Amino acid sequence: MKIDLLRKLPEHMDTLVLLLDSKSKVDDIDHLPTHFKESIEAYVKKEEFKPEYGKMKSFQTVFKKHVSNIILCGAGVAANLTADKLRRLFADITRSAIRLKASNVYLFPSFAPPIGDTQYGHVLAEAALMTEYKFTKYLSQEKPHAIGSLHLALNVKSTRYINRGIIEGRLYAEVTNLARNLVNEPANVIYPETLAEAAKKAALKYGFSIDVYPMDRIRRLKMEAYLAVGKGSKAEPKLIVMRHMGNPDAKNKTIGLIGKGLTYDSGGYCLKPPQSMLNMKNDMAGSAAVIGAMCAAATLKLKVNIVAVVAACENMISGEAYHTGDLLRTMSGKTIEVINTDAEGRLTLVDAIHYAITKEKVDKILDIATLTGAAVGALGTEITPVVTNDDAWLAKLEAASEFTGEAIWRLPAHESYNELIKSQIADLKNTGGPFAGTITAALFIREFVGNKPWIHLDIAGTALRDKESGMYSVGATGVGVRLITQLLREMA
Template sequence: MELRVTIGDITKLETDAIVVNLFEGVKHPGGATGAVDQALDSAITNLIEDGEITGKKGTTTLIHTLGKLPAKRVIVAGLGKSDTFTINIAREVAAGTARQLRRLKIKQAATIVHGAGIGNIEAEAAAEALAEGTLLGLYTFNQHKTGKDADPDKLTELLVVEQDAEKKPAIKSGVNNGRILAEATSLARDMANQPANKMTPTIMAEHAHQVAKDYGLEFSVLEKVDCEKLGMGAFLGVAQGSNEPPKFIICKYHGDPTNPENNLGLIGKSVTFDSGGISIKPAADMGKMKADMSGGASVIGAMKAIAQLKPKINVTMIAAATENMPSGTATRPGDILKSMSGKTIEVENTDAEGRLTLGDAITYARQELGLRRLVDIATLTGAMGIALGNVRAGVFSNNQALADQVIAAGEAVGERMWQMPLDEDYKEQNKSTVADLKNTGGRAAGSITAAHFVGEFAGDTPWVHLDIAGVYMADKDQGVWVKGASGIPVRSLVKLAQNLAQG
């Protein structure tokens, strides 16, 4: 869809529909909404008096102009109460309104920027939220459909209208940034929505390579033989049951090349299909494990945006991609693996595989690349979804300052998180009688013991672990989320890199 910024009076535009907004409790609209109301002979005011337009968050009201305006229709979007209005609500309103336009089979529309006036949000930030919300809300995944379902009705153009010409540069910049962030998130969604036969480790590496080529990133892949030479026994222990070759994918963005220590490592769990291995999962819902590489997809998407937004920081992405499959060559429960760090691991359950791949990825990031701040992202534990549901991702960390920065980045972009405990007591559950560690601490506090396992490999390097198992998929359309892969936490990672670059 094309997003264009234009200076002018929205009441003068000839288009299929125009979108204005209203706060809850307002009886006499002002600004652009007031101008439209006046042109419609107070139709909006009258509908407010009748209780049909309330301004409540998420509501939309359709008004046919019947020739009183060049535009055929007006949609009034509710912003909710002004004292609780935030930029995240602006995103949600843009997403919901965009879907309403699509349901009405509208091809071209125009909108004002939600929150840039009485909402007290700066024009650039409000425009960014508008673009993000619109594009994320309209996301569809139809690559494998045929016939009419392959090409649903589309909103092809949205004009962003502003009367004040001095604001145009800021609004254009915001729209462009919002488009970059939405497209990066959509890439992650596309990858996670693909079935496992269309998103193997090799194909995942090809996607990362394409991003690197398109945006000038340094790219490399360690093949199985390379990983063997480095002693990545944990990663390869997961991979050995599959016929698909593993790929250890690395992308680098050099945003501050004269200061190599100003760096950030983003490490995404990239199990492209997780059957559970010999400790095989139940058949019900196993198909959802095509998206067990959502962490890897999110770091690839984040790199796409970071390369375009160009923060002054060096960012490296790692995705240790493999399948976890049962076979005659698969790792068995009770086997002992030796990780790249030298730590030995008793495999108590082959379905606790993501932490094994992360362990070697984190060791490589520290020992081979000298990364000084690490964030790993993983659909690691079902226990995380039990603890926090599908609202917030879990945050675990050995460094409070970095944890606070990650949580703040998520809050800023509407990807909510919650910090979980990492008391030393929980480490007891990961102790093995035959190796340095075992790969599962049992059912109790499962997300915490899993995080502790991963943290063993981070050592004293500032590290944050994001368990996205509860939020990587959406079960319905709501706000910027659409049913299927969510793309969380692409935008949080980009915002984190931007914030760290600013010091």
């Protein structure tokens, strides 16, 4: 979809979207062609349309044998519009235009941008391109309709900042949709080797460096916990290490991003029920998020050093698979008693974190993972739980959340819960029982970060949608890509 800025509307339009605030009167709107104004006035009067926030109506009009779609969208009180409310409006407008099979859409707001011009352009492009996304790669029938172009008609003194925002918003959407594609692929297409190949292609396209370590290198690193998870699968684990050194002269300023890379999770010998297994091709959403964020960071040439690590593998059943009761020695030397083979993600994450700290010398850690079903029970599918040991870094993440609209909520890392992950025969056990599962999983990971500032994002609830809503179609959301990208910009 092409997105650009116009100063004046043409006489003939395929689809006109009029965005009205509560104070707007159609007959007072300048720069609207007379024939459109007359048609809209008549419709508004007949239907008693009131521009309440989110209210939308569409109809058709004819002028000189040209048929045009008209979409009326209510914005409510313009002064009350936040970036996130605008994002939702633009998503609804895009979806409505797709339903009308519009080719060229002209968006005409009746009021000045209520947020900064750059952010306004950003939100528009991001919402339009993310809403248009659908995973249709394997459809043999007719593909869903795609909008050819979206023209924003806005009378501003300078187009510079809105155009800058459009470029940035397009990038955020592009790398998020890249992550969505990876997550939506089935497990017979994306497995450790092909995930590594996809990361290599992204590195070549967007301009960051990458190393992929095979089994022998992983063994030499003594990443026993990670390797144990992957033992049951014929698909060999791959350790993917991505780097963007935007400020090579800076010391003690490297950020580590750790993404869970379970390309399929059967649960191992603690086998999941069939319905729970269905979406386990998506258990690598954390890895997709860090790959997407690396693409954005490299494109934006952020002056910050970033190392992203993905310990990719599958959790399967075979005669080689690890068992409940096994004792594993991690790369750090700490030992773990395996209580549940379906609590595997944290085993891969802690070895990846220790690698990032000791071998890549990262100074801050952010891990992102579809880790616990408890996260869904706690906060549902709209809000990502966060556990952290650093208030200052959390404040930057909260600012990034506010900018991107990716909602987060801090959970308490109460010290008393540490007792729940202690083992009688090892340093730790890999589950903490039936209660506070998201917190105990995070506390398990915290045991391996030392004194480094650390943020943990559990995206088990927010990585997928089972129905269309806002900018999201059914399937992967790409959650974390925009949030982490914006956090990195806050850190640069």
